[in-house]
Each structure stands twice: as structure tokens, then as C-alpha cells.
Amino acid sequence: MNRTLRALVATAALALTTTACNANSPQESSSSGFHKGGTLTIYSSADEQSFDPAKSQSLAITSQGLVHRRLTTWDIRPGQEPRVVPDLATDTGRASDGGRTWTYTLKPGLKFSDGSPITSADIKYGLERSFAPELSGGLGYHKTLLVGGDKYTGPYDGKELSSVETPDDRTIVFKLGTAYGDWPWIASMPAFAPVPKSADTKPATYGNDPVASGPYEVKSSKPGTAVTLVRNPEWSRETDEIRTGGPDTVVFKLSQEDTVAAQQLIADSGDAKNAFGAGFVPPAQLKQITSNPGAKARLALSKPGALQYLALNNRRPGLKDVRVRRAIEYAVDKRAFQLATGGSQGGEIASTLITPGIPGRQDYDLYPADETGDVAKAKSLLAAAGAENLQLTLVTANDTGSVAKAEAIQQGLQRAGITVKIEPKDVNVYYDAITDDKGDYDLTVGSWQPDFPSANGNISPLFASNQIGGGNFNLSRYSVPQVDALIARATGEVDPSVAQRTWAQADRRIMQDAPVVPLLYARNAFLRGSGVQNFDVSGFPNYPNYLRVSISK
Amino acid sequence: MTGASYVVKRLVAAVLVLLTIAALTFLVFHLLPNDVSQASCGKPCTAERREVVRHFLGYDQPVLVQLGEFLRGIVAGRSYGTAAATVHCSAPCFGYSFRLNEPVTSLIGERFGITASIALGAAVIWSVVGVGTGVLAALRRGTWVDRVAMGSTVVGVSTPTYLVGLVGIYVFGFKLNVLPVGTFVPFREDPVGWAWHLVLPWVVLAVASAAVYTRMTRSQMLDVLEENYVRTARAKGLSERQVVLRHALRNALLPVVTLFGLDLGGLLGGAVITEKIFSMQGVGALLVDSVGNLDLPVVLGVTLFSAFLIVLANLVVDLAYSRLDPRVSRSG
Numbered sequence: 001m002n003r004t005l006r007a008l009v010a011t012a013a014l015a016l017t018t019t020a021c022n023a024n025s026p027q028e029s030s031s032s033g034f035h036k037g038g039t040l041t042i043y044s045s046a047d048e049q050s051f052d053p054a055k056s057q058s059l060a061i062t063s064q065g066l067v068h069r070r071l072t073t074w075d076i077r078p079g080q081e082p083r084v085v086p087d088l089a090t091d092t093g094r095a096s097d098g099g100r101t102w103t104y105t106l107k108p109g110l111k112f113s114d115g116s117p118i119t120s121a122d123i124k125y126g127l128e129r130s131f132a133p134e135l136s137g138g139l140g141y142h143k144t145l146l147v148g149g150d151k152y153t154g155p156y157d158g159k160e161l162s163s164v165e166t167p168d169d170r171t172i173v174f175k176l177g178t179a180y181g182d183w184p185w186i187a188s189m190p191a192f193a194p195v196p197k198s199a200d201t202k203p204a205t206y207g208n209d210p211v212a213s214g215p216y217e218v219k220s221s222k223p224g225t226a227v228t229l230v231r232n233p234e235w236s237r238e239t240d241e242i243r244t245g246g247p248d249t250v251v252f253k254l255s256q257e258d259t260v261a262a263q264q265l266i267a268d269s270g271d272a273k274n275a276f277g278a279g280f281v282p283p284a285q286l287k288q289i290t291s292n293p294g295a296k297a298r299l300a301l302s303k304p305g306a307l308q309y310l311a312l313n314n315r316r317p318g319l320k321d322v323r324v325r326r327a328i329e330y331a332v333d334k335r336a337f338q339l340a341t342g343g344s345q346g347g348e349i350a351s352t353l354i355t356p357g358i359p360g361r362q363d364y365d366l367y368p369a370d371e372t373g374d375v376a377k378a379k380s381l382l383a384a385a386g387a388e389n390l391q392l393t394l395v396t397a398n399d400t401g402s403v404a405k406a407e408a409i410q411q412g413l414q415r416a417g418i419t420v421k422i423e424p425k426d427v428n429v430y431y432d433a434i435t436d437d438k439g440d441y442d443l444t445v446g447s448w449q450p451d452f453p454s455a456n457g458n459i460s461p462l463f464a465s466n467q468i469g470g471g472n473f474n475l476s477r478y479s480v481p482q483v484d485a486l487i488a489r490a491t492g493e494v495d496p497s498v499a500q501r502t503w504a505q506a507d508r509r510i511m512q513d514a515p516v517v518p519l520l521y522a523r524n525a526f527l528r529g530s531g532v533q534n535f536d537v538s539g540f541p542n543y544p545n546y547l548r549v550s551i552s553k
Numbered sequence: 554m555t556g557a558s559y560v561v562k563r564l565v566a567a568v569l570v571l572l573t574i575a576a577l578t579f580l581v582f583h584l585l586p587n588d589v590s591q592a593s594c595g596k597p598c599t600a601e602r603r604e605v606v607r608h609f610l611g612y613d614q615p616v617l618v619q620l621g622e623f624l625r626g627i628v629a630g631r632s633y634g635t636a637a638a639t640v641h642c643s644a645p646c647f648g649y650s651f652r653l654n655e656p657v658t659s660l661i662g663e664r665f666g667i668t669a670s671i672a673l674g675a676a677v678i679w680s681v682v683g684v685g686t687g688v689l690a691a692l693r694r695g696t697w698v699d700r701v702a703m704g705s706t707v708v709g710v711s712t713p714t715y716l717v718g719l720v721g722i723y724v725f726g727f728k729l730n731v732l733p734v735g736t737f738v739p740f741r742e743d744p745v746g747w748a749w750h751l752v753l754p755w756v757v758l759a760v761a762s763a764a765v766y767t768r769m770t771r772s773q774m775l776d777v778l779e780e781n782y783v784r785t786a787r788a789k790g791l792s793e794r795q796v797v798l799r800h801a802l803r804n805a806l807l808p809v810v811t812l813f814g815l816d817l818g819g820l821l822g823g824a825v826i827t828e829k830i831f832s833m834q835g836v837g838a839l840l841v842d843s844v845g846n847l848d849l850p851v852v853l854g855v856t857l858f859s860a861f862l863i864v865l866a867n868l869v870v871d872l873a874y875s876r877l878d879p880r881v882s883r884s885g
Contacts, residue, residue, distance in 0.1 A: 047834060047842045048653050057596060133609035134638040134651070136602070140595040143602065150601060156638040203638040204654045223653050224664065224834030225737075253735075255834045255842075260722060260735050267727050428847060432588055451596070461597065470600045471591045 034534060038551030040247040041275035043261035048223045049252045052207025054130035055137045056190035059451075061545040062278075065243065066229060066250060068193035069213040071104050071123060071172070072184050073242050074453065076545050078538045081359050082453035084184045085242065088118060088194065088213065092184040099179030099494045104187070106170040111234040112196060113212035120172040122194035124164045128155040130191035134203055139189045139451055147175045156203070179492030181499045185452035215245035227252040246534070246550025247274075258282050265527040266295045274551050276528035276535060276544060283342045283401075286525055298528050300535060304348035304356050304521030305542035306449035307458070308341070310409055311434075311475035311516050316442050318392060323385035325514035329367040331378035333412030337519050338371075340401075340408040347520035353462070353507045354455045355448075356521050357540030360500025361455065366511045378416040390418045392442035395433055398424035405445050437469035439477050446475045447522065453540045455503030460487055463510050478515035563871060567864045572624075574860045578853050579620045592847045593651065609634070610651070612849075623648065623853070647857065648850025650843070657854030661836060667737050668835030671827060672820035674751055675758035680813060682759065683766025688802060690767065691774035702767060709764025718757045718830035725753060735832040758827045762816060766809060773805035780804075811870050818866025822859025 042063075050056070051067045058064040060074040073087035084092050089104040096103065110118040129135055131143060132154025143149045147163035163175040176183065186192075199211045208221040216229035229250040237245060253275075262285045264272040281289065281299070289295040312319045312328060319325055334349050341347055348356075351365035369377065382388065392413075396406040403424055410420040420443065425433060434444050450457025461467050465484050467474035486509060490502035511518075524542045528535045533550045537543060582589075590607035591598065607613045611622065622631065630644035633651075642649045647657040690702040726734035732753045738746040777783060778801055786800045787793075823837025836855055843851035 047838070050654070132638060133605045134634045134640075136606050137593050137595045140597065140602070143595075144597070144599060150599065153605060154638070156634075202640075204634070204640045204651070207654070223655070223660075224839065255838060256735060256832045257830060259719070260726075260830070260832055263722070263727050264735065267730070269730070428592075428845075429585065432591065435591075436588075467597070471588070471594065471598045471603060 034244045034246045034548070034550040035553055036246055036248070036550070037553075038247050038274055038531070039249040039251060039271075040532065040549060040551055041251045041253055041271045042278050042546075043253050043256040043264070043275060044278040045256055045258050045261070046278075047255045049221070049227045049254060050207030051210050051218055051221075051227075052135065053126060053138070053190040053193035053195065053210075054132070054135040055207065057137070057139050057451075058190055059541055059543060060188045061541070061547055062543060063252070063546060064190050064193070065214060065547050066216045067210065067212045067214045067218065067232075068190065069240065069243075070189065070192040071187040072192075073188050075242060076536075076539065076541070077548075078536045080539070082357065082540045084188060084453075087188070087240070087242065088123070089187075093187060095181075095183070095494045099181055099183075099492055100176045102174045102176070102183045102187070104172050104174075106172070107239050108170070109236075110213070110239060112194070113217040113232040113234050114199075115234055116196065116211075117169075118194050118213055119169040120166040121169070122196050123172055123192060124161075124166050125155060125197045125200070126193050126195035127164060127191050128152075128161050129195060129200065129203065130154075131161065132156055132203070138191055140191070141186050141189065141451070142191060145176045145178070145180055145183075145186065147177050155197075178488075179494070181491065181493045181496070182452065182454045182456045185454050185457075188452065215240070215243050216250055219249075222254075224255050226254055243547045244534070244550060246548075252278075259285065262289075262527055265298070265529055266292065268294065268298070268530050273529040274531040276532050276549070277526060278544075281525040281527050283346075286342065286345055289527065295527070298530060298532075300526045300528065300537045300544070301345060302524040302526075302537040302542035303539060304350075304523055305540065306447055306522045306524075307350060307353065307355055307518060308337075308347065308405075308445065308447045308520040308522050309350070309353075309516040309518050311444050311446050312514070313439055313442050313444075313475075313477050314479070314513075314515050315439060315477045316392075318387070318390055319442060321385045321387065322513060323381045324387045324390065326367065327378040327381035327385070327387070327416065328413065328418070329378075329514050329517050330369050330374040330381065331413050331416035331418060332409060332517050332519070333372045333415070334519055335371040336408040336412055337405060340404040341520060341522070345523060345525065347522040350518035350521045352518055353510060353516070354458045354503065355450055355540065357542075358450065358453050358455055358458065359496070360504055362504040362507065364508065366508070367514075373412055373415070375415045382416060382418075388417065391421070392418060393421045393423055394443040394445075395423045395425060395430060395441040396445060397427045397430040399427065402445070409443070409445065434475050435469065435471045435473060439469060444475055445519070446473070446516075448473070449541060455500065455507070456491060459503055459506050459510070460491065463487070463506075463515065476515035478510070478513065480510075480513060483510055483513075560872065563868055567868055570864055571857060571860055575623070575853065575857055576620060578856045579616055579623070582849050582852065583616050589847045589849060647854035650848050650851045652843075652846055652848045653851070657850050660839060660851060661854060661858050664834055664836045664839050665821075666739065667833050668823055668828065668837060669821060670737075670740065670747065670751055671754050671758060671824050671833065671835060672817060674748075674755040675762070675824070675827075676813070676817050676820065678755050679759035679762035679766055683763040684770045684806070684809065686763070687767040687770025688774055688797070690771045691778065692797065694775065699771075702771070706764035706767045709760050710768075712760070714757060714761060714826045715830055717760050718754075718827060721753050721757050722830070737833045754824075754827050754831045754833065757830075758820075758824055766812075769809055769812065770805065773808060774801060777801045777805040807874075811874065814866045814870035814873075815863065818863045819859075822862045823855065 053068050056064050061076050069087045071089045072084050072092050075083040075085045088106055090107055093102045093104055131152045152161050165173040196211055209218055212232045215235045217232040219228045219230045221227045258279045259282050261277045262281050289299050312325050349371055354361040394406050396402045406422045413420050461473045463478050464487050465479040468477050486506045490499050493499035531552050533552050534548045536545055589612055590603050594603045594606050626646035630646045632639050632641045633649050634640055642656040649656050686702050690699045693699050722734050725732040733750050736750055738750050740747040783801050786796045823840055825837035828835040828838040840855040
């Protein structure tokens with residue numbers, strides 16, 4: 001065995017060991033199934049945890065899903081593609097009128113935690129609440145899709161949203177303004193949880209003590225301190241194929257400093273033994289964990305996920321020419337950016353727009369180059385475009401990590417003769433600056449994790465013309481009618497496989513125009529205590545699936 | 554000037570200071586180049602919906618009108634929202650947080666117990682340790698005791714609280730595992746647990762202040778010990794203990810007490826860094842989180858509350874001083 005081969009074998013063996021040590025490896029229960037019982041503690045840096053479905057941006061598999069069921073939900077399991085599955089409904093929705101009308105039937109025998117039956121009127125009312133300005137702040141994709149949704153301001157002044165019909169207690173029909181093939185995913189969002197009108201007497205504080213439809217109900221809620229969930233006696237596993245309802249009690253410990261929480265989990269004593277951190281492990285502690293075998297075995301490092309990209313503001317004079325943008329595709333040093341993000345633990349080099357793990361994604365590279373870039377090619381493209389001495393501004397948040405990433409971009413582009421001036425801003429100011437109508441910047445580094453596992457969630461918010469400014473996230477201010485038409489076609493497609501092919505086509509078409517440089521597919525790292533089982537972050541959305549976690553005996 | 558009119562004058566000045574702070578906070582918040590309604594609008598958000606949210610929050614009104622509404626709410630209370638969704642915030646209403654769904658007054662009320670627990674315990678430690686060490690160093694001037702004490706104060710003053718905090722957590726919380734970290738136990742639930750969970754934050758917060766108090770007490774004591782009346786007291790044959798405690802220390806402590814009042818007032822308004830490091834949700838941590846979330850009512854309420862405590866501490870110190878030294882009120 002020669003030296004190189006030996007090194008390769010050693011690396012492969014190490015990789016295998018690492019994988020085996022990794023908590024990602026599914027610990028899917030023994031033959032007896034998930035262990036029931038115990039108290040699960042979740043450390044959260046947030047100072048509040050409201051269970052008001054109207055105000056929530058929570059993913060279907062995290063906190064809200066423990067208390068509220070929705071019409072549909074996500075089936076996220078180790079090694080499988082994410083699927084949309086029925087939750088309160090009997091199926092994921094039946095489309096008619098070319099994808100403009102969606103009809104759902106509720107499963108029979110569903111009950112709220114107070115024993116009353118869950119009806120279609122409760123879902124309609126829950127959805128209507130989300131339009132009220134008092135309760136805004138949640139995921140609101142449905143608001144622009146439902147007919148009349150743009151003008152509706154909630155049920156508190158006695159008005160109903162007529163595009164949501166409830167012909168009987170178990171049927172609910174949604175009328176959309178345009179065909180929307182991903183409606184089954186939209187119906188999995190928090191606002192599609194049922195809320196009985198009779199229980200909504202104090203809307204502002206409903207989230208502290210909501211009527212539950214999921215396996216848990218809120219026992220106590222103290223903002224800034226803790227929220228405790230206990231079993232909902234009316235929840236039945238028989239109607240719920242997704243939630244396992246493992247622990248008897250779930251405690252969210254709020255306002256936890258991430259570093260201290262991670263340190264407690266590393267120490268693995270007291271309640272930390274049966275706990276996990278809701279936030280990413282701070283990079284400084286990743287090193288400490290990887291050098292501690294006990295802690296390393298409890299580290300869950302996700303697969304590559306959320307897209308980090310360099311947005312090139314297509315409306316700026318210096319970046320209007322596609323040859324300049326293509327030059328930047330080659331000039332960027334993606335490896336330097338990866339190092340600034342924490343090396344391979346921070347993420348994997350990217351070349352396309354759709355997040356790994358999302359069905360239908362295709363891998364390709366329109367600008368093949370070494371990971372450090374192809375400076376010669378960049379220079380020749382710039383020369384062809386007559387763009388010598390290009391000077392660009394890059395706005396970024398002013399935290400150390402963001403500035404380090406910006407500097408990696410700056411140094412990469414400098415090699416091709418592009419001067420980048422970095423403008424760090426306070427984080428709120430930064431978000432406003434990149435999403436406002438003015439768009440006063442040339443470059444910025446964006447990060448995007450879709451809100452639902454469809455390529456639609458990647459492509460539309462970042463590249464549709466109607467997502468420019470106004471607080472939206474088309475940060476490259478990219479506007480191409482053919483792409484808009486392609487997005488509309490894919491959006492309206494009801495057949496998932498046809499839609500997926502169209503999205504993949506859109507991905508490639510957009511990259512031809514080089515409005516952004518895909519940099520990394522970021523990894524997330526989470527830590528759990530030794531008593532936590534079935535803790536998996538192996539696929540989309542790279543967050544732990546709270547609904548399947550249990551505590552060992 | 555009589556004592557009563559002096560108090561009235563100071564109270565009027567205090568109210569004016571608070572009004573100015575309220576106006577400035579409002580102004581600064583509105584001058585920030587970010588859109589408050591954006592954070593409350595949800596995702597995705599359309600321009601029309603953002604307008605609805607902005608209107609609901611009252612941020613579409615001119616700043617002065619908003620300030621007027623706010624001040625009126627303090628006196629008369631106010632309501633937010635419409636119909637069934639109305640939330641009422643009774644007087645004195647310092648605003649309502651839609652993020653946390655509580656009136657700012659009750660938020661501060663809930664959190665103040667934590668801040669007060671941290672601040673008062675730390676104050677006891679730093680004043681006892683600081684004054685004690687300062688007196689000892691002054692009495693043993695030039696000896697090794699003095700040198701060690703002064704050397705330690707340099708370290709104490711120059712080490713940032715967050716560093717002391719993180720090192721403390723690491724060493725005592727995790728490495729030696731002798732002190733609890735990251736939990737607050739209310740006093741009324743378990744007094745012993747309350748104190749035990751607070752030992753580390755108290756010590757961390759006291760480190761820097763104790764150093765300052767040591768240095769100040771030492772230099773004051775050295776000055777006072779040189780004074781004629783101390784010499785007279787010694788000449789009269791009083792014991793060294795009586796000279797130090799009754800004559801020297803009493804006078805040396807006057808400026809130290811002034812500083813203590815202001816420090817404690819400031820700290821009660823929120824021990825920001827300590828609270829964040831120890832994951833204790835006091836008033837300081839509430840302020841930090843609210844700034845990050847653009848929660849103007851809470852930012853405004855906590856700022857005013859902190860300012861009120863400092864103004865109050867100032868007032869108490871000044872009044873105490875005027876009692877101790879009548880020249881203050883006569884000249885003031």
C-alpha cells in the first residue's frame with residue numbers, strides 16, 4: 001500500500017468512524033418502539049415561546065407541532081426525502097379548477113384538549129385570525145394566495161374570509177387567486193391549526209394557554225423563564241402518523257445563553273442529560289466538543305442545507321453586464337469563504353440554488369472552477385466587458401462572523417482586480433438595507449432556508465420579480481420576464497414530479513444569468529444530552545425533529 | 554432656601570429629566586434606519602400588510618403624537634387593538650409589548666425581582682469587601698498587605714465583567730461543578746436555593762466594583778487620617794479602633810456612600826451583561842432582547858424605569874448629603 005493510498009484509507013476510516021459516532025445515525029427505536037415517559041428539556045435562547053399558531057414562523061417539525069396539528073404536516077425521517085402528509089385531514093388536499101381550488105376532509109373523531117370536536121370551522125377561524133394585525137408576525141404565504149386575502153384584516157370586526165368555505169363540519173375548501181401546486185405544503189404551516197372561536201376570548205394572550213390538538217398542552221408559560229408542556233389526554237396516536245408523543249413533559253428553558261447551554265450539554269449532568277439545545281452549537285465550542293469523545297457522540301451535525309450565496313445587485317450599473325457577473329462567479333474564492341464559516345463543519349461548497357435534500361433538486365455547475373476560483377477566466381471576462389477597476393460595495397451585518405465572510409469575498413475578488421468596500425451595519429439596519437425598495441448596495445451575502453421542502457420555497461422568494469424590495473428577499477434584484485413565467489408555470493403545476501422538473505429548469509436558467517454566486521450549503525450543529533433518543537437532523541430542514549424525540553428509560 | 558423647597562425643586566428637575574429621556578428615546582428609536590413594522594409583519598410580507606401593521610402599532614403617526622399618546626397612557630391608561638382583540642393597559646401604562654403580550658409595567662415588575670436580587674447581593678459583597686480592604690490597605694500603607702490589595706484592584710478594574718463571568722461559569726459551574734449556573738430560584742420559593750444560585754453572579758458583578766471601592770476608600774482614608782481632627786482625637790487618648798471607626802472612617806465614607814447610591818441605582822435598572830451571561834431574565838436582559846427585536850414600548854419603558862432609579866438614587870444621595878452637610882441645600 002503506498003503512502004497516498006494509506007492516507008486515503010485512513011481518511012475513509014476516520015470518516016466512517018465519525019459518521020458512526022454522529023448522533024445523526026438514526027437511533028430509531030428498538031422493537032418495542034419509542035420509549036414513553038420522562039421529561040425532555042429544550043434550551044432556547046429566545047425569551048418567549050408563544051403557542052399562538054397565527055403568530056408563529058415555526059417549522060412543522062419543531063415546537064408548535066407538539067401542541068398544534070394542522071391540516072397537513074411534514075414527514076421527516078432519517079435517510080428519506082421530506083414528504084407532505086395528512087395531519088388533521090384525510091389526505092394532502094384535492095385540487096380542482098386547475099389548481100385554484102383545494103378541498104380537505106377532516107379525519108373523524110378528532111378532539112381538542114378540552115374534549116370538544118375539531119371542526120372545519122375551527123380551522124377556518126384559526127386561519128382568519130392570522131390576518132389580524134394584532135396577531136401578525138407568522139408565516140403568511142396563504143395571505144396573498146387566498147382570494148381577498150390582501151384586503152382581509154381578521155375576524156375581530158365580525159368579517160369572514162369568503163374564500164375559505166366550510167360546507168360541513170368535516171370539509172374545508174380554499175379558493176386561490178392563481179393555481180398553486182404547493183398548497184399542500186402551505187396547509188402544513190402553523191396558521192392552519194384549528195382554534196375554537198369560543199376559546200379566543202383574549203387573542204393577545206391565546207398563545208400562553210391555547211386549546212391543543214397535538215400530543216401536548218401548555219401547563220405553564222412564563223416569558224423569559226420557561227414554558228412547560230404536559231400530555232394532552234385527548235390526543236390519539238391512532239389518528240397521528242407523525243408525532244410519537246414520547247416524553248411525558250416537555251420544558252422549554254428560555255433565555256439561555258447559547259455558550260452556557262452548550263457547556264451544560266457537554267457536561268451532561270442534571271437536567272442537561274435529558275435536554276437538547278434548540279440553537280446551533282457556537283463555533284468555538286464545536287472544537288471543544290470534537291476533542292471530547294463523550295460529547296462528540298452526542299453532536300448532531302446536519303448534512304449540507306441552507307444556501308449561503310453572494311447576491312449581485314443586478315440593478316447597479318457595475319453589475320448590469322452578465323459578463324461581469326459571470327466573472328464574479330469565477331473570481332470568488334469559495335474555499336476561503338468556507339474557512340470563514342468554520343471549514344467543512346460550516347458547510348459544503350455550492351454551485352446551484354435549490355437546497356440539498358429537497359425533492360427534484362439537480363446538481364450541476366455552470367461555472368466549473370477550482371474551489372478557490374478561476375482568476376484568469378474572471379479577468380478575461382471582465383476585460384471582454386470592459387469592466388476594469390471595478391469598485392463595489394458589500395453590505396453586511398457587523399458581527400464578527402459576517403464580517404469575516406465578507407472579507408473572504410473581498411480578498412477573492414481582489415485577485416481579479418475588483419475592489420470591494422465592506423460596509424458593516426447593525427443587524428436590524430442591515431436587514432432593512434438589503435430588503436428595502438432602494439437597494440443601495442452592490443453585493444451582500446445572503447442565507448436562505450426554504451420555509452417548506454419544495455424548490456418553490458427556494459426559487460420564488462429569491463428570484464421572482466415581485467419579491468424585490470418591500471421587505472422581500474430577492475436580494476440580487478433579479479427581474480427577467482422569462483424566469484417569472486417559468487416560476488409561474490412551476491408554481492401552478494399540481495403534479496409534483498412535473499413541478500420539480502420545472503423548478504430544476506428554473507434553477508439552471510437563473511444561473512445562466514449569474515444573479516448570485518452560490519457559495520455554501522451550510523451545516524447546522526446541535527448537541528443533545530445522553531438521555532435523548534431519536535434526535536435526528538440528517539436531512540431537510542436540518543433542524544431536530546421535535547415530534548419524534550424521546551427520553552431513554 | 555428651605556429644606557422643603559429644595560426637595561420640590563429637585564423633584565421638578567427629576568420629572569423634567571425623565572420627560573427629556575422619554576422624548577430622546579422616542580426620537581432615537583424613530584431615527585434608526587430600520588422599519589419597526591417589518592419585524593412584526595411576518596413572512597412573506599406585502600407593502601399593504603406592512604401598512605396595516607404599522608397603523609395598528611401606531612407607528613404611522615407623527616413622533617410627537619406618539620410621544621403624547623405615550624405620556625397620556627402613563628396618566629390615564631390606554632387601549633390597543635379593536636373589538637374582541639382589544640388589550641387594555643391600565644394607568645400607569647408604559648406601553649404594551651405585542652411580542653411578549655404583556656403591559657410593559659408588568660414585564661418590568663416580573664423581572665425586577667431578579668435584577669434586584671442580583672444587584673443587592675452584589676452590592677453587599679462589593680461594599681463590604683471594597684471598604685474593608687480599602688481601610689486595611691490605608692492602615693497598612695506601604696506594607697505587603699497594601700501592595701497585594703492595590704495589585705488586585707488593578708486586575709479587578711481592568712477585567713471585563715463578561716470575561717470574569719464566563720471564566721467563573723467554566724471553573725465553578727462546569728470544571729469543579731460546585732455552583733449552579735443558568736437558573737434563577739425566586740426567594741419566596743426557596744431562600745437557600747435563591748442565594749445558592751446567585752453566588753456566582755454576585756461575585757462576578759462585585760469583582761470590578763469592589764476594586765473601585767477599595768481604591769476609593771483607601772485614598773479617602775489616607776486623606777482623612779492626615780486631618781487635624783484625627784490627630785486631635787489621637788492626642789485625646791482615644792483608642793486606635795475608636796479613632797479609625799468613629800472619626801476617620803465615618804468621614805472617609807461620605808463620597809463612597811454617594812458613589813454607592815448611584816451605582817446601586819444604575820444596577821437596579823439592569824445588570825445587563827451579568828444577566829445575559831447567567832441566563833437570568835432581569836430588567837437588563839429584557840432591554841437587550843427588546844432592542845434586538847425592535848420592541849419600542851419595552852425599550853422605552855425599561856429606559857425610563859432605569860432612568861427613574863438613577864434619578865431617584867441621585868435625589869436620595871443629594872437629600873442625605875444636604876442633611877449631613879447643610880451647606881448643600883443652602884447653596885443649591
